[in-house]
Amino acid sequence: MKKKTIQDFNQMVANDEKITYITAYDYLTAKYVERAGMDMILVGDSLGMVQYGYENTFAVTMDDMIRHTAAVRRGAPNTFIVGDMPYMSYQPCDEDAIRNAGRFISEGKADCIKLEGAGELILSRIKAINDAGVLVMGHIGLTPQFAGQLGGFKAQGRTGDAAVKLVKQALAVEAAGACSMLIEGVPAIVGREIAKRVNIPALGIGAGSFTHGQILICADMLGMYDDFIPKFAKRYTNIGEQMQKAFEEYAKEIREVKFPNDAEHAYKITDEESDKFMELLEKEGI
Secondary structure (H helix, E strand, C coil), rough: CCCCCHHHHHHHHHHCCEEEEECCHHHHHHHHHHHCCCCEEECCHHHHCCCCCCCCCCCCHHHHHHHHHHHHHHHHHCCEEECCCCCCCCCHHHHHHHHHHHHHHCCCCCCCCCCCCHHHHHHHHHHHHHCCCCEEEEEEECHHHHHHCCCCCCCCCCCHHHHHHHHHHHHHHHHHCCCCCCCCCCHHHHHHHHHHHCCCCCCEEEECCCCCCCEEHHHHCCCCCCCCCCCCCCCCCCCHHHHHHHHHHHHHHHHHCCCCCCHCCCCCCHHHHHHHHHHHHHHCCC
């Protein structure tokens, strides 16, 4: 398959074609995502929770993100990959933001970076990174790195005033130079009105069906992460349950000496070499 570009995504929006988007954090998952024909992969800082077991994303480092992004690229060489800027990798200053965004491109082999928020400081970072030649995906609505200011992981834009504020933020993110944006945790009507008003791809997670595409956390949709299941997540299978059953069966067969079966799972030598081996053991008194 040919890797899509931002121009391809813009054309998909113009043609009213939905963009498919999912997270991946490792080589194996990325390989199957690409085989499935997904348009875009996000190497999200959500890996802090689903890969490392952290309570939130704040402990994720740039080195973590680069390592995982590079692994995903090896698994999906022909898929558009977005690297998620972790907490405090871009907030301090434009220079840090440019340097760390550049690492995603040069070391992680990503095509684009994503950062959260739409305040003046974040808009400055979007402009600086874009001016440095790196594609930027914005992220508004429920932004986990700003959860403290938002009062927790709560849906946003549920009043008229708050919804209008989100539309203004979306337009500001576009004006700052973002090539696309992610809208998270907002009522469907808000996702719809943002998608109608921006001139860049507006992708949704928990933002209704009217956005230009959708993303889910792969561990949520595969049934592998059950610590917390968001309202907007749909489980397409239950690999976690299948994994547990397989592990249980494996342990049971070991205990009952059913695995390995030497006829199927063991290497063999000829009878002649086997006899010689036993003779040598006896001769050498081992």
